[in-house]
Amino acid sequence: MSYELLVEVTRNSTVESRHYGAAVVCDFKGNVVESWGDIESLVFPRSALKPMLAIHLVESGASDQYALSDAELSLACSSHQGEMMHQNLVASWLNRLGLTEEHLACGAVLPEHTESAHELLASGQHGCRLHHNCSGKHTGFLTTALHLDITLDNYHLVEHPLQQLSLEILSDLAGINLKQYPMGIDGCGLPAPTMPLLQLGLATARFANPRELSDTRAQAIYRLHEAITNEPLYIAGHGSVVSELNEVTKGAVLAKTGAEGVVTAALPERGLGIAVKIVDGSSRARSVALLAILDHLGALNDEEKQQLQTHIAPTIVNSRGLTVGEIRPAKSWLKKISSG
């Protein structure tokens, strides 16, 4: 098995569980700067593609026509946690389009944000489509469809012109034709493309610095950088590693998670893209691995690291409130990357 032991979960300093995976750092010119584990295997980037899936919204002119705010554009790139702020913004955006929740193709779910879900249940309510972490992305698709006067019917299916357009944009960034790769269906019903992890790293680097892309595409990407940087809480939510990384680094690190252990980070100033896949699909390991790579690249200063401490070295607290373990970069890997 050609994966690297990236993250260890300990209990009283004995390792209890181990997370293997692969990671790559690319530059916007298409070079691999560094890599660990097998980066040629196919991954489903899932929601890590969302910022790239929002390019159509700006590029098509839809964003200008509907005067989308920074918060709305950030939400279009988001896996939001379903907090009240997210839910309200999706609802008002849909309303401005003359649409309702019923137009969203994603299913009804409870918010991922635990407190928000509990409050909802305690007030006698249920999950709805607005709470789905993808509802901002879906609203983005509906906005572009209205602007381009394309049918909204089955906008989530791979045959729909908007999904075909999205695959073309993603292919441009990844440098391969994604239509020739296996395709799945995502949790929200949209197509879930695959690509080698390497191509996800390259696409992320080109999103970080789009100079090699067409000017229109580059301008759209710069607009998204600006929106996410100005409204980091709309791309994920309170307490999330994505929002806090974006906020603490003031947009120097634009991270995005994807389901099943994927996380990416675009570093606009340095023109770098990082892509990580935890092979077992674990959420708890991906951000620990990403933060270790960012530290290794010197992308975080001491103050930033202090602010991100709960994500860099999460502790495991038991039901009695006692710290009983931690999640940390694997010592063997740290040794390798710190001497590298």
Add this chain to the structure above:
Amino acid sequence: MSYELLVEVTRNSTVESRHYGAAVVCDFKGNVVESWGDIESLVFPRSALKPMLAIHLVESGASDQYALSDAELSLACSSHQGEMMHQNLVASWLNRLGLTEEHLACGAVLPEHTESAHELLASGQHGCRLHHNCSGKHTGFLTTALHLDITLDNYHLVEHPLQQLSLEILSDLAGINLKQYPMGIDGCGLPAPTMPLLQLGLATARFANPRELSDTRAQAIYRLHEAITNEPLYIAGHGSVVSELNEVTKGAVLAKTGAEGVVTAALPERGLGIAVKIVDGSSRARSVALLAILDHLGALNDEEKQQLQTHIAPTIVNSRGLTVGEIRPAKSWLKKISSG
């Protein structure tokens, strides 16, 4: 890395995530029947030890003194889901002892059973100690302490005579002195011992057929077999793989999960013990791996397999209600074990 690829998670037939691990099948005489991956590495068996941790309750005479029912003994061995039936039985048992929820050392949590947790929240209530999946085990410890007239104070700490007794019983079954191995603290506050996976398999085999142990210990174990077999819903809960395996096989397979990807199964009639550790700690993979091993051993007939289908080959359903993937034994491993 010396783990076996045990379980694959697919999306539209492309593998999205992979779960590695190790597994062992032992007999009660101390032989390894079969194994996959590294079985010498230390694991925290966590709640997989609970049926063995209930032996003191019967062996000490506490179970007889307090006339514990089959359901209460099954609950003492349980990681229950916090359904109303579990919560009520812990409460009435504590009441019979003259104790209350406040005597339990485990912390307050929401039930693990989603519907039960949602109902609780919808009715304006919060999680409590009774809902903790370990509350039956804790009530068992309190029962033995009362019976033996040992202090209840700090009964959860490793220094307490009951925890020392438990470690001796576990060491007897595992065939090693667990006090010489690293120790952690569990989610509920009790000591969390470690042992090589091999020893967990051996201990499980001796729990399956305790003939090589002392007569008193063997009788206590037979009593626990009977209780779990008669009340399978009290050792876990509705829809759980543990309760359904125990129920469907009428006690021929006594399974028990442990946190962080552990599962064991004792096969009393065959005197076999199976222990599985998914190296990344995943819950979704452990039961799929266990069921593949049970099938490989011919421990399940066609009717039983049909009844257990949702655990043998779980599907992944998205928010739109569409089946988009599955969790299955890795093809490479299946090939190995079916030709073995």
